[in-house]
Amino acid sequence: MNADPRFLIVDDFSTMRRIIRNLLKEIGFANAEEAEDGAVALNMLKASRFDFVVSDINMPNMNGFELLKNAKADESLKSIPFLMVTAEAKKDDIVQAAQGGASGYIVKPFTKATLEEKVQKIMTKLS
């Protein structure tokens, strides 16, 4: 993992994108970009290098599962870890995310400590 990993935050609500971005900055990851849905995120992932994706699931145009599926099917993107952050706490969704290749899953509302723990855990696993 890069020493200054570049994050992509995907959420259709700008408030949540901003909260996650600020939290990542607080825990030491200031290098982050934002996308408002899966389709925009996929284009950004293909256009430039990202090291980590934090993605919502319920979004218009392309949801988080579809984004995850597309990224994992792409040879150049499949190694990027995905942390799914969603208000959905359905078991089926969690299973689907795990089977789809997500590295972690956080249910909203969450705390700074939870985000930090999940991000660090994924980082440690990859390093």
Add this chain to the structure above:
Amino acid sequence: MGHSDPALLGITAHAGAAAEPAHDGGDDIHRRIGQLTRTLHDALRELGYDRPLMDARDNLPDARDRLAYIARVTGEAAEKVLNAVDQARTVQQELSQHAVSLRTRWRTVGSYTSGGKAATPAGKQLIDETCDFFSAVDDQADRTNTILTDIMMAQDFHDLTGQVIRRVLEMAKSLEEQLLRLLIETTPPDQRARIEPPALEGPVVAAEGREDVVTDQKGVDDLLATLGF
């Protein structure tokens, strides 16, 4: 009521028929559903229930606009809070950095005076207390930052409530379409023109495309200016 009641017998007979397998296959079931639907439409019209249906359908767009308005206004409020949090963080950061810088400088002065040079007991005590104060400022800035993080995190209500509102909006839209379809089917062709949404009074929550409303204070002031105020 005895078993000789014709109404009861009629219902029993229908229920028995419904419980039997449809020997004629899917076509028969569709025919029977069609008959039931037609009967329901006729009954609604004869009983005058088309008016409440129309009212319900007419009120749904307004309800949807109001929900969308709530989502928009709460979103704007959350953004304002996040802006304020960012500004407060910057102020706290500057305060903290200044306190650390001054503490370092005063400690240098303290070291100098503790060597017996130009140190009075009162002066030394003042230096120590000043250093303690600057340390406290730094600690308090950290605590304030923690509180600001809590305030920031609390704004996630917009995302959570927004998702619920979006689902209700989708449901209301679907319900509205179904009610409209039902209304059209139960209204005689020559009266269908009366199925028009009403103009409801109240706060303007969807001003787009409307020329009869203003959307902000500038609009009010401009209008008043044209009237000579």
